[in-house]
Amino acid sequence: MTLSELTVGASAVVREFPKSGAAFIRLREMGLLAGTRVTLVRTAPLGDPLEIKLRGYHLTLRKTEADHVVIEPVV
Amino acid sequence: MALPPHIAAATPGPATRQPTYALVGNPNCGKSTLFNALTGLKQKVGNYPGVTVEKKVGTAYSQHGQPITVIDLPGAYSLAARSPDEAVTRDVLLGRRADTPQPDRILCIVDATNLERNLYLVHQILDLGRPVILVLNMMDVAAQAGLEIQAERLEQELGIPVIPCQAVNGQGVIELKVAMSRTDLPLPRHAWDVPAAIAPAVAEIQASLVAHDRKLPLSARAEALLLLTDQDSVRVAGSTPLSPRTAEILKSWQQRWESDGTDWAGMLVNSRYDSIGRIAAQVVTQAGAGGPTLSDKIDAYATHPLWGWLMLGSVMGLLFLSIFTLAEYPMNLIDDLVANLADWVKGSMGEGDLRDLITDGAIAGVGGVVIFLPQILILFFFIGLLESTGYMARAAFIMDRLMSRVGLNGKSFIPLLGSYACAIPGIMATRTIEDHKDRIVTILVAPLMSCSARLPVYLLMIAALVPGDRVPVGTKVGIMLLMYTLGTVGAFGFAWLFKRTLLKGAPPAMIMELPPYRLPGVRDVLFQMLERGWLFLRRAGTVILGISIVLWFLSAYPKAPDGATNQQQLAQSFAGRAGHALEPAIAPLGFDWQIGIGLISSFAAREVFVSTMGVVFNAEAEGDDTAPLRKALLEAKWPDGRALFTPLVCFTLMIFYVFAMQCISTIAVVRRETNSWRWPLFQLGYMTGTAWILSFIVYQGGRALGF
Numbered sequence: 001m002t003l004s005e006l007t008v009g010a011s012a013v014v015r016e017f018p019k020s021g022a023a024f025i026r027l028r029e030m031g032l033l034a035g036t037r038v039t040l041v042r043t044a045p046l047g048d049p050l051e052i053k054l055r056g057y058h059l060t061l062r063k064t065e066a067d068h069v070v071i072e073p074v075v
Numbered sequence: 076m077a078l079p080p081h082i083a084a085a086t087p088g089p090a091t092r093q094p095t096y097a098l099v100g101n102p103n104c105g106k107s108t109l110f111n112a113l114t115g116l117k118q119k120v121g122n123y124p125g126v127t128v129e130k131k132v133g134t135a136y137s138q139h140g141q142p143i144t145v146i147d148l149p150g151a152y153s154l155a156a157r158s159p160d161e162a163v164t165r166d167v168l169l170g171r172r173a174d175t176p177q178p179d180r181i182l183c184i185v186d187a188t189n190l191e192r193n194l195y196l197v198h199q200i201l202d203l204g205r206p207v208i209l210v211l212n213m214m215d216v217a218a219q220a221g222l223e224i225q226a227e228r229l230e231q232e233l234g235i236p237v238i239p240c241q242a243v244n245g246q247g248v249i250e251l252k253v254a255m256s257r258t259d260l261p262l263p264r265h266a267w268d269v270p271a272a273i274a275p276a277v278a279e280i281q282a283s284l285v286a287h288d289r290k291l292p293l294s295a296r297a298e299a300l301l302l303l304t305d306q307d308s309v310r311v312a313g314s315t316p317l318s319p320r321t322a323e324i325l326k327s328w329q330q331r332w333e334s335d336g337t338d339w340a341g342m343l344v345n346s347r348y349d350s351i352g353r354i355a356a357q358v359v360t361q362a363g364a365g366g367p368t369l370s371d372k373i374d375a376y377a378t379h380p381l382w383g384w385l386m387l388g389s390v391m392g393l394l395f396l397s398i399f400t401l402a403e404y405p406m407n408l409i410d411d412l413v414a415n416l417a418d419w420v421k422g423s424m425g426e427g428d429l430r431d432l433i434t435d436g437a438i439a440g441v442g443g444v445v446i447f448l449p450q451i452l453i454l455f456f457f458i459g460l461l462e463s464t465g466y467m468a469r470a471a472f473i474m475d476r477l478m479s480r481v482g483l484n485g486k487s488f489i490p491l492l493g494s495y496a497c498a499i500p501g502i503m504a505t506r507t508i509e510d511h512k513d514r515i516v517t518i519l520v521a522p523l524m525s526c527s528a529r530l531p532v533y534l535l536m537i538a539a540l541v542p543g544d545r546v547p548v549g550t551k552v553g554i555m556l557l558m559y560t561l562g563t564v565g566a567f568g569f570a571w572l573f574k575r576t577l578l579k580g581a582p583p584a585m586i587m588e589l590p591p592y593r594l595p596g597v598r599d600v601l602f603q604m605l606e607r608g609w610l611f612l613r614r615a616g617t618v619i620l621g622i623s624i625v626l627w628f629l630s631a632y633p634k635a636p637d638g639a640t641n642q643q644q645l646a647q648s649f650a651g652r653a654g655h656a657l658e659p660a661i662a663p664l665g666f667d668w669q670i671g672i673g674l675i676s677s678f679a680a681r682e683v684f685v686s687t688m689g690v691v692f693n694a695e696a697e698g699d700d701t702a703p704l705r706k707a708l709l710e711a712k713w714p715d716g717r718a719l720f721t722p723l724v725c726f727t728l729m730i731f732y733v734f735a736m737q738c739i740s741t742i743a744v745v746r747r748e749t750n751s752w753r754w755p756l757f758q759l760g761y762m763t764g765t766a767w768i769l770s771f772i773v774y775q776g777g778r779a780l781g782f
Contacts, residue, residue, distance in 0.1 A: 019338040022157065023584040025304070028344040029153040030586065031192045041371075045380040046476035049485075049585045056220075057189045058589035060472055062479075065584060 003038070004050065004066035006073065011039040016070035023065055031055045037074070095144040096208075096255060097168060097178035099200060101193050102150035103465070103590035104186040105212045108599055109242040110147040113252070120606050124174050127506060127748050128163045137256035138249075146178055152192075154199045155304040158509035168203060169298055171315050180260060182251075184210040187217035187224055187239075188591070190359055194351045198267070201233065202300060204293030206260035209237045210251060216591070221362045228358045234264025243596060267350040270342045273303065276328040280321060287318040303328075304340050370465075370591040377469050387473055390466065391492060394457050398450050398496045399527070405449035413442030431631060432624065440623020441616070443680045444740055447497055448608060450527060454493050454500040455607045459600035461489065462507075465590045475585050481567050482574030484510075484583045487517040491566060494524035495559075498741045499611060502748055512578040516570050518748060519758055522741050523566035525559050525733060528681040532732050533558055535685050539708045540725035554729075562733045565765070611744070618743035619679075626679055629653065630672075642693040650675055664731065664770040665724040665778075667713060677737040684732075723777040727770045734766035 006012055014036045018024045031054055032038065041051040041058060049062045098113075100106040110118075114133025121130045131147040148167055149160035156162035163172075170177030181200055185193035201207060211226055230237040236254045240247030254260075269277055280299035284290040290298060302317075302325055317325075332339045376382045417434040424430040461467040467489060475485030486508045494501030501521045508514040525533075537551050574580070629649040645651055654671035661671055669691045676687040685704070692707040711719040736742070736759045745755040 017341070019341055023586060025155065025340050025344070026153070026157055026584075026586055028341060029155065029195060029304075030588075031195065031348065033341075033345055033348055042374075042378060044378065044472050044476060045383050046473075048476050048479070049472065051378070051472065051589060055189070055191045057192060060468075060475075060585055060587045060589060062475070062585045064582070065586075 001071060001073070002067050003040070003052070003069040003071050004063045006040040006071060008040055008042055010073060011037060012071035012073045013037050014069060015072050018068045024068070027061065027065065027069075030059060032059070032069070038071070093142050093144055094180055094255075095146065095176065095178045096180045096182045098145055098147045098182045098184065099164060099168070099196065100150060100184035100212075101152055101186065101196060101588075103588060104150075104184055104189075104193060105242045106147065106150060106184050107603075108596050109184055109210065109212065109240070109248075110145065111599055111602060112242055112245055112248050114145055116602075120610070123163050123172070125750060126159050126163060127750065128160050129506075130175070135252065135255065138253050139256065141256065143255055145182070146175070151196060153196060153304075154301050159511070160506075160509075165301070168200065169294060169301075173315070179205065180255075181205050181207045182210065182255070183207055184212050184240075184242075187211045187214050188220055188222060190224065191348075191351055191355050194354065195347060198265075198347050198351055199297070199301070201235075201263040201265040202297035204262060204297070207233075207235045207263055208251070208254050208260070209233065209235055210242075210247070211237060211239045212242050214239045214247075215241050220368065223360045223362055225358045225360075229354070232354050232357065234261055236260070268346060269300070270346050272332075272337055273339055273342060276303065276339075280324055280328075283318075283321040283324050287320045300343065304343050368591065373592050374469070374589075377466070378473060383469075383473055387470055390461075390470075394454075395495065397457070398453050402449040402453055406446055409442070409446050409448070413438060413445070417442075428631070432627060435631070436624045436627030437620060440626065440679055441620055443623070443683060444619045445612075447499075447528065447680070448612070450496050451500050451611060452604055452608045454496050455503075455604040456600060458489060458493060458500065458504050459603045460595050463593065463595040463600055465592045467507075468587055468589050471585075471587060472589065479582070479585075481571040482582065483513055483516060483570055484508075484585045486587070487513060487570075490517055491521055491524055494521040494526060497526050497528070498522040498524065498738070499744050500607070502741070502744050503607060503611065505748070510580070510583045512574075512580040513583050515749065515754060516573045516578050518745055519573060519754065519761075520566040520570045522736055522738065522758070522762065523562050523569065523734065525562040526681075526738075528738070529558075529732050531682040531685045532677075533729055535688070535704070535708075536725045536729045536732075538705050539720050540722045540729075554726075558729055558733050561730070565734060569761070569765075619740055622739045623679055626650070626676060630676070640693065641690050645672065645690050660767075663775065664767065665721070665727055665774045666731075667719055669711070669719075670728065674731075674735075674737070677732075678739050680740070681732065681737055721782075723774060723782040727774040727777070730773050731766045731770045734762055734769060736762035 003012070003014075014032060014034050017028065017032070017034050032052075036054055039053040041053050043050050044060075047063075049060045050066055051058055051060050053059075098106060098110055110131065110133060113135040117135075118131055118133040121132075122128065123130045128149055133145050133147065135143045135145050137143055146167065148164040151161040151164040153161065154165045154168065156165045166172045167175050167178065168181070181203070183197045183200055185197060197207075197209060209229070211224060211229075214224070217224060224239075226237045226239050236257075238247055238251045238254055240251060242248070277296065277299045280302060281292070281295045284295035284298055285292055288295075302321075329339070331337075377386055417438045420434050420438065421430065424433070458467070461470065471485030471488055473485070474488040478485050478487055487505070490501045490504040490508070492501075493504055498521045501524070502518050505514045505517045505521070508517060533555055537554050540554070541550055630645055630651075632649060633647070635644040635647050650672050651668070653675055654668035657671035657674070658666075658668040661667075661674070666674070669688075672691055673684045673687045677684045688708065689704050692704065692711055708720045709718070713719055742755045742759060745758060746752060749755070
């Protein structure tokens with residue numbers, strides 16, 4: 001499943017991450033990599049963008065990006 | 076220890092030159108607070124030539140009173156730049172800028188609560204082979220969050236001085252100054268494994284950078300690594316381009332990797348994070364999981380589907396309420412001061428053109444703009460407050476979806492909102508927008524938001540449109556709201572149009588940190604407000620002075636015979652003739668040459684329209700009472716006896732003011748912020764063109780319908 005399909009409050013580990021694209025390189029530089037544990041904190045009031053927590057801080061990204069991030073939920 | 080030759084060459088001894096530190100860090104890590112704490116008020120704020128990025132240089136004093144130069148570089152998450160701000164940071168650190176000497180030492184500040192991501196930038200900087208001091212800021216917040224960080228351990232791992240600090244209350248600043256005073260700062264002991272698939276490319280590019288781009292060997296390695304991460308590099312004015320040979324090598328490696336599917340940039344980032352992860356595992360211990368933080372609790376409301384909107388609405392309501400109420404007193408004060416100054420000059424100089432030039436040209440013109448300074452400052456203060464508390468990011472988060480409908484992102488929201496008070500601070504606030512095209516689009520549409528200088532014009536026109544007290548207040552308010560709505564819809568419509576045509580680009584991403592809420596550093600916010608206000612005065616001041624004098628000249632010459640009234644003088648002046656010349660162009664909108672004079676004089680500031688009408692119709696207002704002017708307007712006639720200010724004309728004139736670009740100060744600021752005449756001229760053209768077309772439709776349509 002992808003990061004955009006995660007339910008609010010749930011955590012997951014990133015499995016696959018797109019290689020190219022300036023936005024994805026920046027997301028990696030912000031610490032979102034294969035193997036990183038993320039929690040979906042909430043979505044914005046209108047449903048997009050998403051707020052995720054990773055490495056102890058909060059980050060926003062749009063669903064269009066989150067659609068390409070493959071994750072594996074942790075129970 | 077003897078310094079390696081390349082460092083010795085770049086670092087003259089303390090006796091020959093005072094040491095220069097670059098202060099670098101992620102956004103929101105307390106960098107500005109530390110900079111202010113280090114340098115006090117000894118700062119020089121300017122701009123990097125060619126880009127609209129603030130250049131801040133200050134002087135700190137060592138423990139022995141020796142001056143130390145500190146350059147506060149713009150906040151950056153990575154040296155692989157994504158915004159002009161980050162590009163400047165990268166270029167200064169790599170010595171790519173001709174206007175700024177490469178700093179010989181680097182002060183890295185990190186947020187201790189968020190060490191891993193903050194260390195990413197530090198990791199890139201350690202590659203540069205310069206002495207680095209690491210400041211662990213917000214140690215108190217980290218302790219509260221149950222994080223224990225062993226600074227000594229980090230010092231050992233990286234081989235550089237690590238200073239724990241709380242910049243907000245100045246703790247650790249003395250220790251930092253002691254470290255900065257050292258002449259024997261060690262070079263970082265920094266080894267990390269570049270992935271094997273990439274290492275040969277790094278070596279080859281490094282060699283070419285040394286041979287063809289005259290880079291020093293060690294910084295050439297850093298630059299080579301960066302070129303490989305920097306896929307879509309942001310180039311800004313003032314930075315030196317790559318030599319063709321190196322560019323060729325880079326390209327051939329990238330093509331090779333693309334064909335065999337090597338994810339080179341990703342691999343580099345991953346291996347850096349691997350190295351950071353190992354360091355973090357040794358120095359950070361998390362005691363207890365820690366429940367939701369205060370920030371989490373606030374955000375449960377601040378970004379709630381219902382409360383979030385209410386809160387945003389109240390914050391913005393409060394903002395505007397204070398802009399309009401608080402600004403009133405200083406505005407009246409400035410008004411009086413300007414009037415007194417003009418009177419004083421009138422009393423102490425002999426009658427003549429020079430005196431009129433000073434009083435009616437320079438003083439009146441500059442005064443007409445300075446009067447908006449209180450509003451501008453209050454807006455800057457609020458923007459600074461929203462930024463420093465962290466709420467700004469939440470506003471952008473909430474508004475992003477709506478802004479994305481027109482192809483912008485949430486970061487354009489505050490600049491556009493601020494433009495309701497005055498487009499100038501709004502346009503200056505667009506600097507937080509990373510994407511160049513998004514920023515230009517936001518600047519282009521910002522003046523369509525009805526600013527407070529249009530308010531007096533709307534009020535006068537509404538008064539003339541619906542005379543007397545018979546008309547319910549609701550109608551007046553309704554018309555006013557209609558004008559604001561028109562401007563807003565126009566702004567979003569044009570943003571949508573420009574993003575699809577002129578400034579087409581990939582849909583902007585919304586990758587933004589939501590920093591924890593913090594109590595605002597009022598001193599920092601005030602300081603920033605004054606800086607920006609001063610910047611505006613300096614930037615717009617000269618242009619405004621020049622234009623005011625030109626406008627004065629146009630209305631004062633050629634001279635009417637002695638004994639002529641102001642009205643007669645204006646009528647036969649250049650401005651009056653220009654009004655006549657303009658009449659064929661504006662007659663289809665129902666405007667005559669007298670209104671034309673008002674339109675021209677509005678360029679000084681839109682509200683000047685009201686006083687100009689006072690002169691044109693010989694009904695100069697006494698104080699705030701516009702009743703005589705209203706009466707005069709209603710009595711004004713075309714030569715053939717038709718009434719001039721019919722309700723339809725008043726309404727059309729308001730429509731014109733909603734859309735027309737009639738503000739020299741804004742044009743001057745846009746010129747500065749976009750660094751070219753192209754955008755302000757385009758803006759002038761498209762806005763005034765739209766104003767004409769819509770006014771034409773409204774007036775002719777209205778007449779056809781029998782109004």
